[in-house]
Amino acid sequence: MWRSCQRLFCARSPQAPRLCPAPPVGGPSLSLPGTARTYTPPTERKRFYQNVSISQGEGGFEINLDHRKLKTPQAKLFTVPSEALAIAVATEWDSQQDTIKSYTMHLTTLCNTALDNPSQRNKEQIIRAAVKFLETDTVCYRVEEPAGLVELQKNEWDPMIEWAEKRYNVEIGSSTSIMGPNIPARTKDTFTSHLASYNMWALQGIEYVITQLKSLILSMGLIDRHIPVEKAVLLSRLEEEFQIQHWGNVEWAHDYDLYELRARTAAGTLFAHLCSESSTVKHKLLQD
Amino acid sequence: MAGLGSPVRTLRSLVRELRYVSAQAGRPYRDTAAYRHLREAFRAHRVTSEKLCRAQHELHFQAATYLCLLRSVRQHLALHQEYHAKGERSTEEAAGLVGLKLPQQPGGKGWDS
Numbered sequence: 001m002w003r004s005c006q007r008l009f010c011a012r013s014p015q016a017p018r019l020c021p022a023p024p025v026g027g028p029s030l031s032l033p034g035t036a037r038t039y040t041p042p043t044e045r046k047r048f049y050q051n052v053s054i055s056q057g058e059g060g061f062e063i064n065l066d067h068r069k070l071k072t073p074q075a076k077l078f079t080v081p082s083e084a085l086a087i088a089v090a091t092e093w094d095s096q097q098d099t100i101k102s103y104t105m106h107l108t109t110l111c112n113t114a115l116d117n118p119s120q121r122n123k124e125q126i127i128r129a130a131v132k133f134l135e136t137d138t139v140c141y142r143v144e145e146p147a148g149l150v151e152l153q154k155n156e157w158d159p160m161i162e163w164a165e166k167r168y169n170v171e172i173g174s175s176t177s178i179m180g181p182n183i184p185a186r187t188k189d190t191f192t193s194h195l196a197s198y199n200m201w202a203l204q205g206i207e208y209v210i211t212q213l214k215s216l217i218l219s220m221g222l223i224d225r226h227i228p229v230e231k232a233v234l235l236s237r238l239e240e241e242f243q244i245q246h247w248g249n250v251e252w253a254h255d256y257d258l259y260e261l262r263a264r265t266a267a268g269t270l271f272a273h274l275c276s277e278s279s280t281v282k283h284k285l286l287q288d
Numbered sequence: 289m290a291g292l293g294s295p296v297r298t299l300r301s302l303v304r305e306l307r308y309v310s311a312q313a314g315r316p317y318r319d320t321a322a323y324r325h326l327r328e329a330f331r332a333h334r335v336t337s338e339k340l341c342r343a344q345h346e347l348h349f350q351a352a353t354y355l356c357l358l359r360s361v362r363q364h365l366a367l368h369q370e371y372h373a374k375g376e377r378s379t380e381e382a383a384g385l386v387g388l389k390l391p392q393q394p395g396g397k398g399w400d401s
Contacts, residue, residue, distance in 0.1 A: 038375065038376040038377065038378050038379070039375050039376040040375040040376070041373060041374075041375050053321070054321065083325075084325060084329075087321045087322050087325050088322065088354065090321060090322075091306075091309060091320065091321075091322045094309065094310075094313050094320070095309040095312060095313070097312040097313075101365065104361050104364070104365055106357070106361070107357075225345065225346065225349045228292055228349070228352055228353070228356070229352070229353055229356040230356060251367065251371075252367065252370075252371035252372070255363075255367060256364065256367045256368070256371070256372075259360045259361075259363045259364035259367065260360070260364050262356055262357075262360035263356075263357055263360035263361045263364055266353050266354070266356040266357035266360060267357050269353050270350065270353045270354055270357060273346075273349075273350055273353070274350075277346075
């Protein structure tokens, strides 16, 4: 019983339904004959705090919900190294009204993953997973028909590949075959050593962006601040945009996916940038 | 490639997004830590479009990314609430869509308890 009392310090209210798969009261009901068979979405946790604030501890910045300190899903204390990141996470928690929708809190999710590391990956594994995406990079996979899409891919994706080849001094190329482009080993080594220069937290963010955009080249364009998030998402979804222009837009599917992809990509990019910068204070002194 | 636009515009849109967030929390947006942090950062770097400075461009890019994040989350949530959050209709409502009504059987259906 004392252990369950200690859980009050976690960011969970004892009255709210637990997040583990015990069916909540208002949730989807069992299919007994005679009872209602309609699906209602499961009830979410209510917002149990009034104020969100940040404070500085030994490991970094912490988030306080009222007087309780925020914890990760594995019950570790939630600390972030950067103040701007802590403020952004606090804003996410502050923007929840009535119920807590954790699928909208992308920065919190990224911080939790970085702190807990649930899949227990070390730096080399993350880098290897990231560079592996280059073999099936979206901007390298070209179609042969219809002609409009071929033209669009050439005009939009070729400049990105040229920029990446010039910036990193590698060869990438594009391909129309199903096997994909043939990436020389030197290219992979260059990207591996470049990614190794980022710390563990920033790498989690970068790998997240790569997984969302399905492209290493576009993610590097974002990390190097070459293209903004909206443009990267547009390039990643180029074929979908082409089909939308031809067949029409379905708001509850196309726009829904677009905004979700934009939100995740923006969160990953911001996370990677905030975790890898360290010298903003110095700039201020130099300018004066 | 595609430019970021004017920094003033980014700042104004960011303040608008923060106003939406604070409206839900009930507090004025000038009190929020995010607004204060943004104001200090923009003032410290004095983001104007004349000077070409790498730190300014970095700050502007970060601000634009955060703006994209706030905006997309708000729009995604709005779409979710409108299209995907209401659950199923009950059988009565579904029948009412095409103008039918469910039968009333006072003796109960054969298999009901």
